[in-house]
Amino acid sequence: MTNKACDRTRRHLLKGLAATSLLGPLGLSQALAVTNKRLYIDGLSFLPNNLTDIRASKLDAYLCDISAIETIEQTDGTINYKxxxxxxxxxxxxxxNIVNANPSILMPGGNGQDIAQAVEQARTAVYFQIQGADCIEADSDGNSWSHLDQFHQQGLRVLQLTHHYGNRFAGGALDNDGHKSLNKPLMGLGHKLIAALNQRNMLIDVSHSSPQTALDTVKASTSPIIQSHGAxxxxxxxxxxxxxxxxxxxxxxxxxxxxxMMSFWLTNNPVPTIEDYIKQLSKVAHIGGVDCAxxxxxxxxxxxxxxxxxxxNNAEGIKEYLLWWHSLAAKNVLGFDHEPTxxxxxxxxxxxxxxRIDDALAKARYKSTDRDRFLGKNWQRVLKKVLV
Structure with a gap:
């Protein structure tokens, strides 16, 4: 049975069960096993304007970025977002409000166990994430985390330390001294933030962080950390x-x-293909292990x-990125001298x-258990481990 056929069968079965209320949670789990639907979890996306996209995505859960930004011009004239x-x-x-108003489609992700409930109820669990700890306005001693607590009460479960550039907590991937990318460490207040996140069982995201900040964060954290999106x-x-x-x-x-999915960071080939994406997944699995990718x-x-x-049409679409790309090339940030196509x-x-990724992994001869890991179970495992 194809993945699409499995999905149609699963949805049809669940709708029938929900309508007749014939089976309890155990029966639903057994029914799902019969449909052979693979668990699909995405590491980062957004709430769509049209909620029919949720069903069409086939996602059982995803990390949902709810960041709101202010545009900030840097001293060197480049733009960042705070x-x-x-x-x-x-x-x-x-x-x-959107999640609570649409309980037949969405459910708030509070802990890692919620994914199983979302699957049983044919809903999608969303785990709120913010890209950058600038929104956490702790005092300089790191003794008060009232803003972090307020976000946690509103359902925030994943916090990214930085976005491109560093802040008072951590170093950013694009920090620059005019000659080369800097590798700024996790700051003293950043260590206190890590402890505060661990205490609240929140997931720490080092996407956009400098390499040294990421390494420091692994050492500082008592829980697993993630990079929700990268290459x-x-x-x-x-x-x-x-x-x-x-x-x-x-x-x-x-x-x-x-x-x-940002292809200019996935491959230098002039024409990007799904095989380039599989190559990235394979590289991460080879380096970090199959439970990491x-x-x-x-x-x-x-x-x-x-x-x-x-x-x-990539030849036209890439144009919207070039002004930003050239500004970083002018600062000699690593890799931006190579203009993307x-x-x-x-x-x-x-x-x-x-x-499509599932099918491409099968074509690349990945066994079913590894496809399970990559497409959802690795995310499920870490969410269950940290969000308790």
Whole structure:
């Protein structure tokens, strides 16, 4: 049975069971096993404007970025985006309203056990995430974490330390001294933030962090850490991609590394293909272990919208990135001297990407148990471990 046929069978069965209320949770679990539907979890996307996208994505759960930003011009003229407390608090409350108003489709992800419940009820669990700890306005001594507590009460379960550039907690991937990318460590206040996140059983995300910050975070944390979305620097030598030692450390922590869909950080080939994506997954699994590699999107569920409007014409779509790319090249940030020619892998810039990755992994002769890990069970494991 194909993945699409399995999914249709699963949905049909669940709707029938829900309508007749013939089976309890155990019966539902057994019924799901019969349909052979693989667990699909995505490491990063967003709440769509059209909630029919949730069903179409086939996702059982995903990390849902609810960040709200202010545009900040750096002293060197480049642009960064700061997540502020007020903006992110308004955003997470809005997201909660959407989730709570649509209980037949969505459910709030509070702990790792919620994924099993979402599967049984044919819903999608969303685990709220913010990309950057700038929104946590702790005092300089790290003794008060009232903002972190307020976010946690609103359902925040994953916090990314930085976004591109460093802050008072951690070093960023694109920090620069005009000659080369800096490798800033986790700051003193960052160590206190890690302890506060561990105490609250929140998942720590080192996406966009400097390599040294990521390594320091692994050492500082008593729980597994993740990189929700990234790629391997050994394939694309760019500051936004992670060195082998970071991927290995994340795997050793029991954490997960999600490979995202931004093709200019996946391959230097002029025409990106789904095989390039599988090569990245394979690299992460080889370095960090098969329990480390996972899927991430970092675009809306449907895909990169401007590229979709251009029928995935990368030659046109890449133009929206070039001004930003050239500004970083001018600062000599690692890898930005190589001008990209694409932004998406056309086969994956679709709402049906999970099934396509599943099929591509099968074509690459990955056994079913490894496909289970990559497509969902690795994410499920770390969420169950940390979010208790």
């Amino acid at each position: 997540r502020t407390f007020d903006a992110c608090m308004a955003s997470i409350k809005k997201a909660n 391997a620097r050994s394939i694309v030598n760019n500051a936004r991609c992670s060195p082998d030692e970071v991927i290995r450390a994340i795997g050793d922590s029991g954490g997960v590394f999600g490979v995202f 996972a899927i991430a999107n970092d675009y809306p569920l449907r895909g990169q919208e401007n590229l979709l409007a251009l029928s995935n 694409h932004a998406v892998i056309p086969e994956l810039n679709t709402i049906d990407r999970m099934s």
